[in-house]
Amino acid sequence: xxxxxxxxxxxxxxxxxxxxxxxxxxxxxxxxxxxxxxxxxxxxxxxxxxxxxxxxxxxxxxxxxxxxxxxxxxxxxxxxxxxxxxxxxxxxxxxxxxxxxxxxxxxxxxxxxxxxxxxxxxxxxxxxxxxxxxxxxxxxxxxxxxxxxxxxxxxxxxxxxxxxxxxxxxxxxxxxxxxxxxxxxxxxxxxxxxxxxxxxxxxxxxxxxxxxxxxxxxxxxxxxxxxxxxxxxxxxxxxxxxxxxxxxxxxxxxxxxxxxxxxxxxxxxxxxxxxxxxxxxxxxxxxxxxxxxxxxxxxxxxxxxxxxxxxxxxxxxxxxxxxxxxxxxxxxxxxxxxxxxxxxxxxxxxxxxxxxxxxxxxxxxxxxxxxxxxxxxxxxxxxxxxxxxxxxxxxxxxxxxxxxxxxxxxxxxxxxxxxxxxxxxxxxxxxxxxxxxxxxxxxxxxx
Amino acid sequence: xxxxxxxxxxxxxxxxxxxxxxxxxxxxxxxxxxxxxxxxxxxxxxxxxxxxxxxxxxxxxxxxxxxxxxxxxxxxxxxxxxxxxxxxxxxxxxxxxxxxxxxxxxxxxxxxxxxxxxxxxxxxxxxxxxxxxxxxxxxxxxxxxxxxxxxxxxxxxxxxxxxxxxxxxxxxxx
Numbered sequence: 372x373x374x375x376x377x378x379x380x381x382x383x384x385x386x387x388x389x390x391x392x393x394x395x396x397x398x399x400x401x402x403x404x405x406x407x408x409x410x411x412x413x414x415x416x417x418x419x420x421x422x423x424x425x426x427x428x429x430x431x432x433x434x435x436x437x438x439x440x441x442x443x444x445x446x447x448x449x450x451x452x453x454x455x456x457x458x459x460x461x462x463x464x465x466x467x468x469x470x471x472x473x474x475x476x477x478x479x480x481x482x483x484x485x486x487x488x489x490x491x492x493x494x495x496x497x498x499x500x501x502x503x504x505x506x507x508x509x510x511x512x513x514x515x516x517x518x519x520x521x522x523x524x525x526x527x528x529x530x531x532x533x534x535x536x537x538x539x540x541x542x543x544x545x546x547x548x549x550x551x552x553x554x555x556x557x558x559x560x561x562x563x564x565x566x567x568x569x570x571x572x573x574x575x576x577x578x579x580x581x582x583x584x585x586x587x588x589x590x591x592x593x594x595x596x597x598x599x600x601x602x603x604x605x606x607x608x609x610x611x612x613x614x615x616x617x618x619x620x621x622x623x624x625x626x627x628x629x630x631x632x633x634x635x636x637x638x639x640x641x642x643x644x645x646x647x648x649x650x651x652x653x654x655x656x657x658x659x660x661x662x663x664x665x666x667x668x669x670x671x672x673x674x675x676x677x678x679x680x681x682x683x684x685x686x687x688x689x690x691x692x693x694x695x696x697x698x699x700x701x702x703x704x705x706x707x708x709x710x711x712x713x714x715x716x717x718x719x720x721x722x723x724x725x726x727x728x729x730x731x732x733x734x735x736x737x738x739x740x741x742x743x744x745x746x747x748x749x750x751x752x753x754x755x756x757x758x759x760x761x762x763x764x765x766x767x768x769x770x771x772x773x774x775x776x777x778x779x780x781x782x783x784x785x786x787x788x789x790x791x792x793x794x795x796x797x798x799x800x801x802x803x804x805x806x807x808x809x810x811x812x813x814x815x816x817x818x
Numbered sequence: 819x820x821x822x823x824x825x826x827x828x829x830x831x832x833x834x835x836x837x838x839x840x841x842x843x844x845x846x847x848x849x850x851x852x853x854x855x856x857x858x859x860x861x862x863x864x865x866x867x868x869x870x871x872x873x874x875x876x877x878x879x880x881x882x883x884x885x886x887x888x889x890x891x892x893x894x895x896x897x898x899x900x901x902x903x904x905x906x907x908x909x910x911x912x913x914x915x916x917x918x919x920x921x922x923x924x925x926x927x928x929x930x931x932x933x934x935x936x937x938x939x940x941x942x943x944x945x946x947x948x949x950x951x952x953x954x955x956x957x958x959x960x961x962x963x964x965x966x967x968x969x970x971x972x973x974x975x976x977x978x979x980x981x982x983x984x985x986x987x988x989x990x991x992x
Contacts, residue, residue: 472875472980473875564885565875565877565883565884565885566872566873566875566879566883566884566885566886567873567875568873568885568887569875569980569981569982570981570982570987571981571983571984571985571986572984573949573984573985592908595900595901595904595906595907596901598901598904598906599901697984701984703984706885707885708885716882719882720881720882723881723885723886723889724889724890724891724894727887727888728889728890728894731887732887732982732986732987732988732989733871733886733888733987733989735897735898735901738909738910738987738988738989739908739909739989741909741987741989742908742909742989743908745947745985749947
């Protein structure tokens, strides 16, 4: 161990060795305030960020208040029906404008000096505006401050604080179709529900990303949940399951051996009535989408990570998870259930129960994931400043990568892809030894 | 909400249940949970009972019109207990140390024949991993008097938080 413990961030961030087939990540990436500050600028204020789902604000004048990249925002649908993202800060002196978490209103009034704004951003009233020289330009200059970019794909609303960010679909790339697949599961489409899981973990946001792309942890970490599945008559296997890098930092796990899928793959714990409904729904999907498309949508579970803050779990049921880094060792998490707009009440009840039995801080599985992030965040203190020792290993599957074979869900290739993309954005150094494979397997387009 | 008991008791199926009995039931459960005695806890439920914790943004919607933190039917309550007794429930191995305070206990006639409703406030202190969390909220339980004492038909915990604070989780029974 090095005798000198330095607070300076040691380089390089990533060490890739194709002779020894190792890939290592500098643990400062999880705990350095300096790197956290760089990420804020080079990732969070530069790329597209998931804000929320259109169905959270279904009616005109609906709004939610939400902090993204540390910035308090108002996510609303204006009186004309257009989706908006405003900085939740009065242009006058910066006061938080809307202090309710959610609601419905045409105007937002700052309590401090009673400046009032329409939900399309225009000034509705500035009390005693005769004191200003040019009222017209005052009103123009004092419009609500918009987040520079907002685009929507399949109901998922993304924003960017960077006015020059490329179009959303360009950023989403192959990830876009996996979002479309969720929308296509049911003829009525899908909607979020109220009842958002708001929790917060003592771990770096990237640990949550790694965990979602890490099929290797499933059996040991979720031992008790796997036991519950087995007892309810469902076999769980890691065979023939793969992990993909989709480019632009996005990644995908394709799972075919973990649990059933409500209304798509029946399993005994879902009951006999659900079996009939599942068969009927499959026939409807084939009719509407064709055999092949129905197969990709129904028969595979997908865990999709959209860089940097969105995780879509298309597994037993559907859920959206949003990551909001607060500090290097503190991440706020928000999770929504996504359901078909029209669904048999029994299927709905089964879906809700099944999803919650797994996901969230009160589920039978997620608490063990949270335990893992938090245990890593505490454990890596042991190697702080210890040079070579202060790296985490993510080498699983490099041997297959050299041979050009698709990485398995229980390998670490999706994580390596994430980290390479992250390092390109944030910097810190990537050291490569030996010959990299001619190209990494990237993308999975089944359109 | 139906009219509260002004005399500290309600009539259920020809029996008079007093607030003292209900308080004893809740205090006993608090001791059982603080002592990590999950078999005894499971025995407080009738078959078919439910355990629910709505999310912190709960606004009174019907059960499956919104997401939850816990949405356990009786099978899942059993699975949860089995999990918590396992050494492989990593989030609770080692166990959280908890200390529960229950107060403001009120009784109401139940909507279903033979049941009564309980409303009570709680504070649960939890220590683990060098951290100390507090959970506050209230219970809205439905219980049934039986030959073997009171049993839960619905055990419902409503959180008073705006969001779960950092490090808090519901891996133990709240």
